Amino acid sequence: MDxxxxxxxxxxNHPIASPLDDDAVRRLLDRGLRGGDERVLDLGCGGGExxxxxxxxxxxxxxxxxxxxxxxxxxxQDAARTLGVxxxxxxxxxxxxxxxxxxxxxxxxxxxxxxxxxGLLATxxxxxxxxxxxxxxxxxxxxxxxxxxxxxxxMLGDFTxxxxxxxxxxxxxxxxxxxxxxxxxxxxxxxxxxxxxxSSWALDHPGHPDSAQALAVAAEHRxxxxxxxxxxxxxxxxxxxxxx
Numbered sequence: 001m002d003x004x005x006x007x008x009x010x011x012x013n014h015p016i017a018s019p020l021d022d023d024a025v026r027r028l029l030d031r032g033l034r035g036g037d038e039r040v041l042d043l044g045c046g047g048g049e050x051x052x053x054x055x056x057x058x059x060x061x062x063x064x065x066x067x068x069x070x071x072x073x074x075x076x077q078d079a080a081r082t083l084g085v086x087x088x089x090x091x092x093x094x095x096x097x098x099x100x101x102x103x104x105x106x107x108x109x110x111x112x113x114x115x116x117x118x119g120l121l122a123t124x125x126x127x128x129x130x131x132x133x134x135x136x137x138x139x140x141x142x143x144x145x146x147x148x149x150x151x152x153x154x155m156l157g158d159f160t161x162x163x164x165x166x167x168x169x170x171x172x173x174x175x176x177x178x179x180x181x182x183x184x185x186x187x188x189x190x191x192x193x194x195x196x197x198x199s200s201w202a203l204d205h206p207g208h209p210d211s212a213q214a215l216a217v218a219a220e221h222r223x224x225x226x227x228x229x230x231x232x233x234x235x236x237x238x239x240x241x242x243x244x
Contacts (some may be wrong), residue, residue: 001210002071006217008047010198015049018112018140019182019190019235029054031178031239032064032138036060038106043096043123044113048076054107055085062088062208064105066096069077088096104132110236111140115157120165128242136177137240141165145234152229158225162236178239187235195222 011017016025029050033040033089037060042051045065067073073091080086092099096110097117108127109115117123120141127137142156143165153159160168165177182190195218204215 001213001217004071005210006198006214008071010194010199010218011047012201013197014190014193017046017048017049018237019129019187020111020180021141021186021189022235023054024180024182024186024237025050026057027140028178028180028237028239029057031105032060032109032136033052033058034083034136035106038062039103039132040107041101041105041108042066042109043099043114043127043130044110045076045091046072046113048073048079048091050111051089051108052076052079052083052114055080056083062090064090064092064101066092066094066099068093068095078106087100099130101130104135105130106132106135107138108135109138110125111138112235114139114141114159121168124172124174124240131242134241137174137239139240140235140237143234143236144232146232148232149228152232156229156233162234165236169238173242174240175243177241178240180237182235182237187230187233190232191222191225195219195225 036058040054040061040063042065045051045067048065051063051065055061070093073093076091080089108130110123110127114123115122117126123139143159143162198214198218202211205211
């Protein structure tokens with residue numbers, strides 16, 4: 001059972017693949033979409049949920065999504081047709097770090113995908129290459145709420161705490177104009193949805209050849225969350241703009 005299929009099944013009831021509720025997503029997009037006719041880019045768009053919501057919120061906006069997953073992009077295209085926004089969405093199957101565009105973008109997103117670029121600052125550097133003057137970046141990444149165990153660092157990454165994270169971003173020339181720190185409810189809800197939805201699929205398909213593995217993956221993930229990183233991991237989304 002490949003990781004992409006596991007992720008698709010696990011996110012079926014939580015299509016935003018990060019610990020954010022719908023109100024938080026809406027507020028973040030509101031701060032990024034200021035004119036109503038923006039060009040929006042998502043680097044590592046997955047199933048395109050951020051772009052679909054951006055297009056629904058701004059009828060004059062146009063969007064581009066970049067991802068390596070053919071299946072995720074096909075899902076995004078199907079969803080765009082269903083929502084009636086397919087004519088305003090362009091999708092590219094390629095490495096987001098190598099994507100090139102002839103036109104700049106008013107909003108560049110990369111939420112929960114900083115690992116694809118080598119970290120937060122590298123993600124901002126990649127996003128900045130695509131940004132129009134006065135444009136904004138919406139980025140989401142982890143941080144440590146309290147001292148992590150070595151196992152947690154090995155599992156999730158070598159993050160800093162929240163103040164140090166903001167300091168690093170500011171020192172790199174970015175000004176936070178809005179932000180959202182995921183609440184304990186959002187963090188827990190995301191994990192319960194991930195593990196529970198995958199478990200439900202396995203239990204509802206006992207004869208499927210991947211059922212037993214899906215159930216085992218969900219149980220392992222749940223144990224890692226509860227025992228290794230639940231008390232230490234946090235997640236922050238930042239809307240950023242460069243100094244003039």
